[in-house]
Amino acid sequence: MKVDEIVVNSSSHSYRIMIGNGIRSQISTFVTKAYSSIFIVTDEHIADLYLSDIQSGLTHEYVYTSILPAGEKTKCIEYYYQLQTEAIKYGLDRNSLIIALGGGVIGDLAGFVASTFMRGIDYIQVPTTILAHDSSVGGKVAINHRLGKNLIGSFYPPQAVIYDVETLQSLSEQEIRSGYAELIKEALISDELTFRAMLKTDLTSLSAEELQEHLRMGIKVKASIVEADEKESGIRKFLNLGHTLGHALEAELGYGSLTHGEAVAIGLLFSFHISESILSTHLPYDQLHEWFKKNNFPLIIQTEDIQSLMMKMKKDKKNVSKMIQMVLLQDIGEPTLRTVTDKDMERHLNSFIGKLVTK
Numbered sequence: 001m002k003v004d005e006i007v008v009n010s011s012s013h014s015y016r017i018m019i020g021n022g023i024r025s026q027i028s029t030f031v032t033k034a035y036s037s038i039f040i041v042t043d044e045h046i047a048d049l050y051l052s053d054i055q056s057g058l059t060h061e062y063v064y065t066s067i068l069p070a071g072e073k074t075k076c077i078e079y080y081y082q083l084q085t086e087a088i089k090y091g092l093d094r095n096s097l098i099i100a101l102g103g104g105v106i107g108d109l110a111g112f113v114a115s116t117f118m119r120g121i122d123y124i125q126v127p128t129t130i131l132a133h134d135s136s137v138g139g140k141v142a143i144n145h146r147l148g149k150n151l152i153g154s155f156y157p158p159q160a161v162i163y164d165v166e167t168l169q170s171l172s173e174q175e176i177r178s179g180y181a182e183l184i185k186e187a188l189i190s191d192e193l194t195f196r197a198m199l200k201t202d203l204t205s206l207s208a209e210e211l212q213e214h215l216r217m218g219i220k221v222k223a224s225i226v227e228a229d230e231k232e233s234g235i236r237k238f239l240n241l242g243h244t245l246g247h248a249l250e251a252e253l254g255y256g257s258l259t260h261g262e263a264v265a266i267g268l269l270f271s272f273h274i275s276e277s278i279l280s281t282h283l284p285y286d287q288l289h290e291w292f293k294k295n296n297f298p299l300i301i302q303t304e305d306i307q308s309l310m311m312k313m314k315k316d317k318k319n320v321s322k323m324i325q326m327v328l329l330q331d332i333g334e335p336t337l338r339t340v341t342d343k344d345m346e347r348h349l350n351s352f353i354g355k356l357v358t359k
């Protein structure tokens with residue numbers, strides 16, 4: 001079985017990202033330390049599909065499982081507390097391992113539980129969505145607050161990422177779409193050629209080879225950035241392209257109304273819109289909009305309450321002294337950070353919403 005390996009160096013340790021077809025059944029070969037017990041965290045959809053493969057691949061004496069409801073609403077303080085309670089009751093100790101089997105919701109939540117249980121125990125990411133090529137790498141773990149996305153969390157890199165691309169075959173159209181928004185983002189901060197190649201992709205007839213090539217591109221972009229700036233003091237902010245508005249929309253519309261990727265897609269168009277205005281540059285707005293439209297991304301902002309949306313943007317973690325910081329593009333492959341005043345932001349939001357309606 002062919003397994004690709006990418007190593008990420010973090011400040012605390014190095015970890016391997018293993019990418020292969022069907023590798024979930026070999027999980028025990030990637031769990032190298034002698035853990036006292038293992039706690040698998042997953043959601044109801046993934047449990048039906050892949051949990052038994054993981055359970056039967058483990059030879060440890062104590063393996064526990066928690067199956068949570070699927071969806072963004074699960075990434076919250078209540079399920080965080082429930083998992084801590086289960087970990088305590090099962091008798092997990094500092095030598096235990098958490099396995100996050102699922103998409104970004106499970107990865108972020110279980111990773112955050114691992115980062116705080118007994119002040120931090122090991123965890124492994126076993127991503128099962130396209131989007132999770134992004135969330136499983138880099139160690140950002142978090143839960144949402146009603147007032148804003150991922151506001152409670154930490155930087156806590158996993159011990160390994162085991163990416164079985166075979167599991168991606170069962171993803172719905174909506175989840176394929178969602179994952180591609182992050183891949184487009186990575187292409188945009190990378191270079192023009194990669195971005196143009198991505199725009200040739202038709203998500204309704206995606207081949208396994210194409211998908212793997214795109215995932216490799218996305219993971220490489222992500223891994224090299226987080227390695228250079230683990231705690232987001234500089235260039236890691238570029239991975240937030242499209243997220244200032246995207247996150248605000250997710251919180252404002254109610255977690256799960258739009259998928260994370262769908263919200264980011266709208267945010268990417270907004271970053272084009274505002275870049276063209278502030279940086280006097282010309283970006284392929286129409287081509288990106290057309291590609292999203294062709295691939296059935298929902299491209300409307302279903303809220304009249306711009307002030308409330310702005311309040312959410314003002315809770316973004318990139319902000320400094322209550323001023324909104326946006327990742328913009330000077331050109332494809334040339335991200336840059338700019339402060340946007342509230343007055344300007346309101347004006348840009350209004351003109352952007354108008355533009356979305358007329359296109």
Ligand SMILES: NC(=O)c1ccc[n+]([C@@H]2O[C@H](COP(=O)([O-])OP(=O)(O)OC[C@H]3O[C@@H](n4cnc5c(N)ncnc54)[C@H](O)[C@@H]3O)[C@@H](O)[C@H]2O)c1
Binds near residue numbers: 044129139141261
């Ligand atoms: N930590 C980071 O760096 C980072 C990066 C990007 C996104 N995120 C976070 O990731 C989350 C979104 O992740 P997501 O899009 O994976 O969502 P998700 O985890 O909710 O998964 C999406 C849906 O697909 C289902 N699913 C998962 N794997 C499946 C499979 N193989 N086959 C069929 N169904 C499957 C899930 O049950 C769920 O219903 C957001 O909370 C976002 O904030 C974090």
Ligand SMILES: O=C(O)C(=O)C[C@@H](O)[C@H](O)[C@H](O)COP(=O)(O)O
Binds near residue numbers: 138232243
């Ligand atoms: O890894 C990063 O850094 C990113 O910004 C990746 C994003 O795709 C991801 O959604 C991340 O969780 C956003 O981070 P946040 O700090 O804005 O919550």
Ligand SMILES: [Zn+2]
Binds near residue numbers: 134182243260264
């Ligand atoms: Zn994201």
